[in-house]
Amino acid sequence: MKYLIVGLGNIGAEYAETRHNIGFKVADALAGTAGATFSSDRYGAVTTLRHRGQEVFLLKPFTYMNLSGKAVRYWIQKERIPAENVFVVVDDIALPFGHLRIRKSGSDGGHNGLKSIAECLGGQNYARLRFGIGGDFPKGAQVDYVLGEWTAQEKAQLPELLKTAGEAVLSFVAEGPDRAMNRFNTKK
Secondary structure (H helix, E strand, C coil), rough: CCCEEECCCCCCCCCCCEEEHHHHHHHHHHHHHHHHEEEEEEEEEEEEEEEEEEEEEEEEEECCHHHHHHHHHHHHHHHHHCCEEEEEEECCCCCCCCEEEECCCCCCCCCCHHHHHHHHHCCCEEEEEEEEEECCCCCCHHHHHHEEECHHHHHHHHHHHHHHHHHHHHHHHHCHHHHHHHHCCCCC
């Protein structure tokens, strides 16, 4: 069986260390753990790995966040991957920093990357891993916060959090979304 894991983010050095690029960071951590190397392909950086007999495609779209759906649709069609085997990793300001929330489907929650994917796939029926980036910003400063860099304290915690998020992705592949949700959704 094939899976498509999509780490959402924006390309370019100016975005590399921003909160909005946590999807890219999780994809990079997964690839690094598996010894896989990304290469540029159509609409993004792509690599593959195997986990418990499953073929896993990792995608970091080059389309920028607001057009992520175009890349996701292309790779789903090219590799003939069913929507239930798609897992999107995305930042979420509604969750405290480092908290994880896996859902089998759901709304875009105002996230432009998820909105683009839903538009291109014709619905919200794909799984997602929301990685909490916190929401500690003054009213009207959401864009600056999301596109801002991590604090020193957050940066120090990221390696362990990225490892856990990677484990959640692999759990989705090996055990399915229900088990992954039970194991990795952070309790309030």
